[in-house]
Amino acid sequence: MWARLRLDIGWADIFYGMVQSVIGVKRDAWQTRVEAVWSPRGACLSTLSVRTGFDLLLGVLDFPPRSEILITALTVRDMVGIIEHHGLVAVPIDLNCLDLAPDPKHLRSAITPACRAIVVAQYFGGRNSLEPIARIAKEKGILLIEDAAQAYTADSYRGSPHADVSLFSFGPIKTASALGGAMAMVRSPGVLARMRERQAAYPEQSRWAYLRRLMKYAVLKALSCRFAYGRVVGVCRLFGVDYDGRINAAVKGFAGADFFDQIRRQPCAALLAVMARRLGRPNAARMAVRRENGTMLMERLQPPLMCPGGRAADHTFWVFPVWTSDSAATIGKLRRLGFDATQGDSMVVVDSPAGRSELRAAGVERIRAGWVFVPCYAEMPPGEILRLAEALSTRSD
Numbered sequence: 006m007w008a009r010l011r012l013d014i015g016w017a018d019i020f021y022g023m024v025q026s027v028i029g030v031k032r033d034a035w036q037t038r039v040e041a042v043w044s045p046r047g048a049c050l051s052t053l054s055v056r057t058g059f060d061l062l063l064g065v066l067d068f069p070p071r072s073e074i075l076i077t078a079l080t081v082r083d084m085v086g087i088i089e090h091h092g093l094v095a096v097p098i099d100l101n102c103l104d105l106a107p108d109p110k111h112l113r114s115a116i117t118p119a120c121r122a123i124v125v126a127q128y129f130g131g132r133n134s135l136e137p138i139a140r141i142a143k144e145k146g147i148l149l150i151e152d153a154a155q156a157y158t159a160d161s162y163r164g165s166p167h168a169d170v171s172l173f174s175f176g177p178i179k180t181a182s183a184l185g186g187a188m189a190m191v192r193s194p195g196v197l198a199r200m201r202e203r204q205a206a207y208p209e210q211s212r213w214a215y216l217r218r219l220m221k222y223a224v225l226k227a228l229s230c231r232f233a234y235g236r237v238v239g240v241c242r243l244f245g246v247d248y249d250g251r252i253n254a255a256v257k258g259f260a261g262a263d264f265f266d267q268i269r270r271q272p273c274a275a276l277l278a279v280m281a282r283r284l285g286r287p288n289a290a291r292m293a294v295r296r297e298n299g300t301m302l303m304e305r306l307q308p309p310l311m312c313p314g315g316r317a318a319d320h321t322f323w324v325f326p327v328w329t330s331d332s333a334a335t336i337g338k339l340r341r342l343g344f345d346a347t348q349g350d351s352m353v354v355v356d357s358p359a360g361r362s363e364l365r366a367a368g369v370e371r372i373r374a375g376w377v378f379v380p381c382y383a384e385m386p387p388g389e390i391l392r393l394a395e396a397l398s399t400r401s402d
């Protein structure tokens with residue numbers, strides 16, 4: 006069975022990280038090195054996660070209480086939690102289903118005098134131009150933050166030139182994963198310096214915690230190859246284990262008691278070293294195959310099936326969502342044919358603020374309710390992509 010996703014990290018990277026954790030290298034040198042690899046101009050800060058960088062940014066900006074932060078309505082749950090933790094109000098912005106870009110009309114109608122910033126995410130490996138949004142942001146005097154957590158594609162993109170801040174993630178399931186870590190590109194040198202200073206006061210991530218993480222994902226990586234995965238799923242079924250929920254829970258970062266205590270840490274030297282290794286050797290060939298496979302599948306989807314965001318500019322299909330009118334039946338059918346499809350649960354729809362239901366992101370709610378993530382990655386041969394396309398286009402019984 007084809008697993009829903011392949012971890013994008015090699016055995017050599019994992020082994021390298023284990024060695025670095027055990028020998029306990031110095032973190033300052035690695036931080037300088039990884040930031041130089043990422044941005045020779047030095048306009049970036051390496052952090053433990055995108056959520057860490059976003060929390061640092063809001064801490065430094067220190068907006069007045071109840072200021073509004075617009076955010077494209079599809080995000081990971083914690084992003085909204087971080088906004089609220091800073092005493093701010095998250096306001097959802099609806100998206101067009103074809104390219105998952107913000108709807109400028111909806112955006113304009115959501116802007117009030119209390120609005121201070123807008124967070125625009127790039128989805129699923131696509132990258133839309135932020136120029137139209139930047140024009141509105143400039144006119145209204147609000148900050149433009151690009152959530153590029155899903156947007157690294159082993160090329161030279163370091164964030165939209167129109168964004169004030171761009172946040173990239175190298176968490177476990179992301180492209181060029183270091184099993185953690187993130188990069189914040191910050192246009193304002195003053196803001197960057199204050200974020201750096203604030204982070205320097207954080208305790209360091211334990212290298213043993215990072216080593217445990219490397220070991221855990223080594224096991225998950227071994228189990229996710231096609232041969233092993235089908236057997237694992239078979240055994241889970243036999244014992245009535247909800248493997249879908251277990252997998253989703255297993256790849257969740259920071260699931261423990263105090264979320265802010267966990268994210269407010271400096272990345273350990275071993276994590277920075279793995280990031281430097283991965284970012285210094287971008288795998289463009291793998292990305293090209295991923296793009297080809299995704300494009301091939303998208304071109305074969307018959308309406309009413311569609312790929313939300315599939316028409317985004319410069320798409321490399323980090324994951325592949327398919328919108329269907331009957332997601333449960335589609336998942337059942339695909340699993341019988343050896344494709345582990347899932348509804349996933351890491352991304353949520355941002356609620357409208359209390360008393361402002363006219364700001365509901367109805368388009369995103371509709372997409373979220375009917376999407377199914379199907380396996381589609383570089384390791385799958387073209388014949389399997391075609392078989393998947395065919396399975397999707399035939400009606401279930």
Ligand SMILES: *Cc1c(COP(=O)(O)O)cnc(C)c1O
Nearest residue numbers: 054055056081126154174176187
């Ligand atoms: C993964 C992700 C994040 C969080 O990234 P971390 O580095 O794990 O904190 C934020 N936003 C989006 C859209 C993501 O996909």
